[in-house]
Amino acid sequence: MAAMPGSPSGINREQAFAVAQQEMEYRVDLFNKLAGTCFEKCMEKRLKEGDLNVGETSCIDRCVAKYWQVTGIIGQMLSAGGGGVAPR
Amino acid sequence: MAAMPGSPSGINREQAFAVAQQEMEYRVDLFNKLAGTCFEKCMEKRLKEGDLNVGETSCIDRCVAKYWQVTGIIGQMLSAGGGGVAPR
Amino acid sequence: MAAMPGSPSGINREQAFAVAQQEMEYRVDLFNKLAGTCFEKCMEKRLKEGDLNVGETSCIDRCVAKYWQVTGIIGQMLSAGGGGVAPR
């Protein structure tokens, strides 16, 4: 999914558009899953107020960072051992 | 997402179609989530028969009504405080 | 969704393509749900190793077979009693 510097002129606009669209769908899906998972992990069940408290806020930051790290590890595993599926 | 009376003639058919399609996708998604949630909340776990009993039936009716109400409350919050996302 | 032998010449390529695409989306969705469900049912929670053990492997085989059977039973119910929704 990386940018393709110096791509051959043969590739046409439609294809480039389709690839960009998939890249975006992938990121949206990733974001939604990440947000949903960290919500489950970090939000206190008892809703005493509408604000995020300090504990929740730092939990979110770490949850996002760890999730990102897992994305990298599994991406590497897939591209190394794997079946060609190797998104960033 | 409301109907747009007297929309300028500049809007073309394709755009109108795309908007209608999104409106429909939104409603289908809403319906599916609502149905799934009320199924979880209202169906008795022990399946003694294939029919809905009286308790389940009235639970469904109230569940749908409350879900609809929540849709309204959150829609209002989003359109008031929020980032422009304000579907009905 | 069955193959349509001797379909009238009136059906055009675009429609045939759309039907084939839906068929495929349906199968992908079925596969994903099946795989997710059998993962939940069969994988031991404690991850002692990356391999599937014997119990897990035979659990998967049976889970897939039973899931397939359920697909058939419910498909029949829908096509028999039902509202016209009768995919294979």
Added chain:
Amino acid sequence: VEQMQMRDSLRMYNNLVEKCFSNCVDTFRRKTLDKDEDKCIRRCAEKFLKHTARVSMRFAELNSGAATPD
């Protein structure tokens, strides 16, 4: 539009299978359903369909603005 309805029906069917399978099947000593599992699946599917029909009806009422008192 027709195609969207077809797609939604197929998705509903997949959801129905998944939900009833998850509710009713929990042992994997054989590769065919036993009698209780079979019965449970049929009840579950029947109930799911009746549930969906009821929700559809109420949902349509609300969409058309015909809210009724408690």
Added chain:
Amino acid sequence: VEQMQMRDSLRMYNNLVEKCFSNCVDTFRRKTLDKDEDKCIRRCAEKFLKHTARVSMRFAELNSGAATPD
């Protein structure tokens, strides 16, 4: 692209409603929310939106490669 953003907003809105409804509403003796449920829904939605905003911020940082030390 604009249409995709619109679609994502609508989906987010549906997710928000589903999550807060599931968290806050558990009794079905009436067809309107009681006072506690109403309060719970509003807090939940507020929290969900703040949560989403925070995640967005961090996610954007990571996407742009600006990872910060612990």
Added chain:
Amino acid sequence: VEQMQMRDSLRMYNNLVEKCFSNCVDTFRRKTLDKDEDKCIRRCAEKFLKHTARVSMRFAELNSGAATPD
């Protein structure tokens, strides 16, 4: 078709990450994985992939009508 396969791969990848993260990560005192979490993630991913491969094989058999006796 190629694009659909690509999309499905990406979706599978997202599902895999979500599932293994949910299973393996439960503490948020630091912003990097500790050793046990890292090990758990790798096992989980490996297992998930083997599971998917096995299901694919069986699924393909059933789709082609080659059901085998118990």
